[in-house]
Amino acid sequence: MSGKGYDLGLIWAFLANKSEEILELTGQHIVVVIISVLIAAVMGVGAGILVWNKPTGRGFVIAVAGVILTIPSMAMLALMIPSLGLGWVPTVVALSLYSLLPIVRNTIVGLREVSPAVLESAAAMGMTPLKVMFAVQIPIAWPVILTGLRVATQLAVGIAAIAAYVAGPGMGTYIFKGLSMLGAKNALNFALTGTICVILIALVLDAFFILITRITTSRGLRD
Amino acid sequence: MTNLAQTQTQLLSVQTAPSQKRFFTAKRFLTPLLIVVALGGLLIFLAARGEPDKIEAFALNWPYMLARVWEHTVLAVSATLLVAIIAIPAGIILSHTHNRWVRGFVLGIANMGQATPAVGVIILFALIFGIGIPTAIAALVIYALLPVLRNTMVGISQIDASVIESARGMGMTTMQILRRVELPLAVPVILAGFRTALVFSVGVATIATFINAGGLGEVIIVGLKLSRPAVLVTGAIVVSCIALLMDWLAGLAEDHLRPKGV
Amino acid sequence: MIKTTSTSGVGITLENVSKSYNSSAPAAVDNFSMNINPGEFIMLVGPSGCGKTTTMKMINRIIEPTSGKIIIDGQDVLSLNPSFLRRNIGYVIQQIGLFPHMTIAENISVVPNLLGWSKDKTADRVEELLALVELDGGSFARRYPKELSGGQQQRVGVARALAADPPVMLMDEPFGATDPITREKLQLEFLRLQESMHKTIVFVTHDFDEALKLGDRIAVLSAGSQIVQFDTPANILSNPANEYVSSFIGQGAALKxxxxxxxxxxxxxxxxxxxxxxxxxxxxxxxxxxxxxxxxxxxxxxxxxxxxxxxxxxxxxxxxxxxxxxxxxxxxxxxxx
Known part of the structure; x- marks a missing residue:
């Protein structure tokens, strides 16, 4: 479409025409991100709880998650294909792996930030170690853990767009459709719609996290 | 890969902070080991499969692979250098701007940028400016700009106000304060942003192959389109190793360039 | 309705208690023995690092002793489940350690909840304790720790430690972080409380004047938690055992x-x-x-x-x-x- 003016009327017609498909892809995009982040949350928060007070374990977990995040997403998705094939499964696995680092790191940071005096008081009052973790330490670390989930979600929304190339679900499908139609009338419409929808999904999920954080954080922990 | 800008900036700056004293930290040692093991494993795997078929032979040969590695590296490194040239001065100027509107505008753009998918930027750029290496570099620069810009601003504005005040009290000019106080103190944070941008460029350069900019993404796509898992896996492992290597080198540079005492 | 029944103290015996963190370094607490009578207010005084806090924290097993025996009310502490043991020992530390995510009422209710008290009983107790530490129940109960001043937080700390009416209280420089005026006020209030409660209290401080003011007996400790002198305030002032104790008393023994x-x-x-x-x-x-x-x-x-x-x-x-x-x-x- 290079060199040509852009007609707003045409994009409205395009959007109206495709509204159902756009909604469906947007829904898929959100669902795949949520599933992946939830899986990563279980693994990441769990790992964080296990290693937060063990320097070696902590270093190892963060190093592994760091290496995963360094791997280019195209490479990660490609590596999944021989064993997991195409579609939802490799997408969810890849997104979960990428989401790990922010979640595990924030869990560790959050748990470590809880003042030793508070932990000592909790133990001295007769709380069992499990009770100290779940009634005191995690609630106090909660805002930091949620921030990890929030960052992970933003990350996953973007990477999910690339996953469309391996037949993953979501709005990335439109972006790649735009590419495959290079030169055709609707190419830019597809790519633009896909990109903007992904941005909107990211912003909406971010707002959702701000809301969740407000609702679930004790008033005593807010600034 | 949306907001690696923010994420990795935080991640990397957190990770690298304490590793100054010991030279042989686990990470310094493990990353090269991991790369050697991955590449060695790949070579053994390919050798064990025996003679590649005709299609595989197209990609699985040294000249072809080395050319892709070279393209990929040039793409990523040149984009990162351009980013450094643009974003560090811009960050310095912005960190000294007291105009709330300018700062708000930049932060707003930065937040939007974080939510923008890399693949969307690259493909939109290609549709608007045409395909090829210049477009890929432009998209990469736009994309990797954020971490460096952000870290430069953060690095300078986080400096304790009393330090600047005492520098001014000693009679330093604004330029002297910048050169002798602010920049040295901001170096670790700026370098962390630079490292993020580099890793990030290697990753996005993989996608650049969609718009005919070459690189190792091409190997992956060839493998994918022609259903040759060996080719696909080779491309993926090699590009991952490049990313790890770049990250490792940048980490070394970071430790080396960090002023003593910071 | 404020009821003022309270469980009075029980005896504590420490027998040859030692704690060493690694075998090459000298022990943090070396063979410490002490007999504490029911309802007695004992002060452990010594310079920082002398092992006084370690000694105190072994009584509720926040720190596990390396060897020795600790007996509270005839029961060997080391044979009990640490969590159950601690529910019957009040604990107040300098950093207070209030739970920031809980209201004042929730903070005070922690131990009663662990002990499975009914809601009504717990609520009554919270009200009673807030009155006891002179924090008007109505407005303070629903506030969060960060909304209170340091002195108020420490009162809550004391109330929380007293929640389940434990016979024993362990206190580690509880008033150390407050300003001198607040500290004096808290000390006097606490002394007044103790007059009616008769808890057995082990109180750690490095401030000899605080020890004189509060303690029934003072143990002056040196490195390795060695007891240099263990006696009433008046006796220590009039008959310091040696130079070390005199240096602790400082100038003005007669005035003190x-x-x-x-x-x-x-x-x-x-x-x-x-x-x-x-x-x-x-x-x-x-x-x-x-x-x-x-x-x-x-x-x-x-x-x-x-x-x-x-x-x-x-x-x-x-x-x-x-x-x-x-x-x-x-x-x-x-x-x-």
């Missing part, structure tokens, strides 16, 4: 002793001996206050008033000095324990 003796214990002059100055002193004031008034009155004797503010006599510099001498003579170390 005066603070421990009531005016009532001195031999008074007839009321007519008092000068016409407006200064006077009450029988329940201590001799340090009396000396203060005498100095203000120009060195002349001042009137002594009883609770009903009637003049019962007069006191001057000689009577104060005599009382100090008598006290020192009467409380020789052999008789004290």
């Amino acid at each position: 002793s005066l603070a421990l003796i009531d005016v009532a214990q001195a031999k008074l002059l007839p009321a007519s001996a008092a000068t016409s100055s407006p200064h006077s002193v009450a029988t329940f004031d201590n001799l340090r206050t009396a000396l203060d008034r005498v100095v203000l009155a120009g060195g002349h004797p001042v009137a002594v008033l009883d609770e009903a503010e009637r003049v019962v006599g007069a006191i001057g510099i000689e009577e104060i000095s005599d009382a100090l001498g008598a006290d020192v003579r009467n409380l020789s170390p052999e008789k004290a324990v």
Whole structure:
């Protein structure tokens, strides 16, 4: 479409025409991100709880998650294909792996930030170690853990767009459709719609996290 | 890969902070080991499969692979250098701007940028400016700009106000304060942003192959389109190793360039 | 309805208790033995790093002893489940350690909840305790720790430790982080509380004056938690065991002793001996206050008033000095324990 003016009327017609498909892809995009982040949350928060007070374990977990995040997403998705094939499964696995680092790191940071005096008081009052973790330490670390989930979600929304190339679900499908139609009338419409929808999904999920954080954080922990 | 800008900036700056004293930290040692093991494993795997078929032979040969590695590296490194040239001065100027509107505008753009998918930027750029290496570099620069810009601003504005005040009290000019106080103190944070941008460029350069900019993404796509898992896996492992290597080198540079005492 | 029943203290025995963190370094606590009577207020005093806090924290097993025996109310502490043990021992530390995500009421309810108290009983107890530490229940109960001043937070810390009415309290420099005026106020309030509660208290401090003010007996400790002297405040002041203890007492031992003796214990002059100055002193004031008034009155004797503010006599510099001498003579170390 290079060199040509852009007609707003045409994009409205395009959007109206495709509204159902756009909604469906947007829904898929959100669902795949949520599933992946939830899986990563279980693994990441769990790992964080296990290693937060063990320097070696902590270093190892963060190093592994760091290496995963360094791997280019195209490479990660490609590596999944021989064993997991195409579609939802490799997408969810890849997104979960990428989401790990922010979640595990924030869990560790959050748990470590809880003042030793508070932990000592909790133990001295007769709380069992499990009770100290779940009634005191995690609630106090909660805002930091949620921030990890929030960052992970933003990350996953973007990477999910690339996953469309391996037949993953979501709005990335439109972006790649735009590419495959290079030169055709609707190419830019597809790519633009896909990109903007992904941005909107990211912003909406971010707002959702701000809301969740407000609702679930004790008033005593807010600034 | 949306907001690696923010994420990795935080991640990397957190990770690298304490590793100054010991030279042989686990990470310094493990990353090269991991790369050697991955590449060695790949070579053994390919050798064990025996003679590649005709299609595989197209990609699985040294000249072809080395050319892709070279393209990929040039793409990523040149984009990162351009980013450094643009974003560090811009960050310095912005960190000294007291105009709330300018700062708000930049932060707003930065937040939007974080939510923008890399693949969307690259493909939109290609549709608007045409395909090829210049477009890929432009998209990469736009994309990797954020971490460096952000870290430069953060690095300078986080400096304790009393330090600047005492520098001014000693009679330093604004330029002297910048050169002798602010920049040295901001170096670790700026370098962390630079490292993020580099890793990030290697990753996005993989996608650049969609718009005919070459690189190792091409190997992956060839493998994918022609259903040759060996080719696909080779491309993926090699590009991952490049990313790890770049990250490792940048980490070394970071430790080396960090002023003593910071 | 405020009920003021309270469980009074039980005896604690530490037998050859030691703690070492690694075999090459000297032990943090080396063979510590002590007998604490029910309802006694014991102060552990010593320089930082002498092992006093470690000693205290072994009583509720926040720190596990390397060897030795600790017995509370006839029960071997090391044979109990640490969590259950701790629910019956109040614990207050300098950093307070209130839970930031819980309201004041929730903080105080922690141990009652662990013990499975009913909601009503817990709520009543919270109200009672807030009144006890002079934090008006209505407005404070629903606030969060960060909304309170340091002194208020420490009152909550004390209330929380008292929640399940434990017979034993362990306190680690609980008033150390507050400003001098607040500290004095908290000390006096706590002393008043203890008069009615009769808890067995082990209190760690590096402030000798605080130890004098609060303790029934003071253990002066040196490195490795070695007991250099263990005696009443008056005896330590009048008969310091050695140079180390003297250096702890610091300047003005006589003045510090005066603070421990009531005016009532001195031999008074007839009321007519008092000068016409407006200064006077009450029988329940201590001799340090009396000396203060005498100095203000120009060195002349001042009137002594009883609770009903009637003049019962007069006191001057000689009577104060005599009382100090008598006290020192009467409380020789052999008789004290």
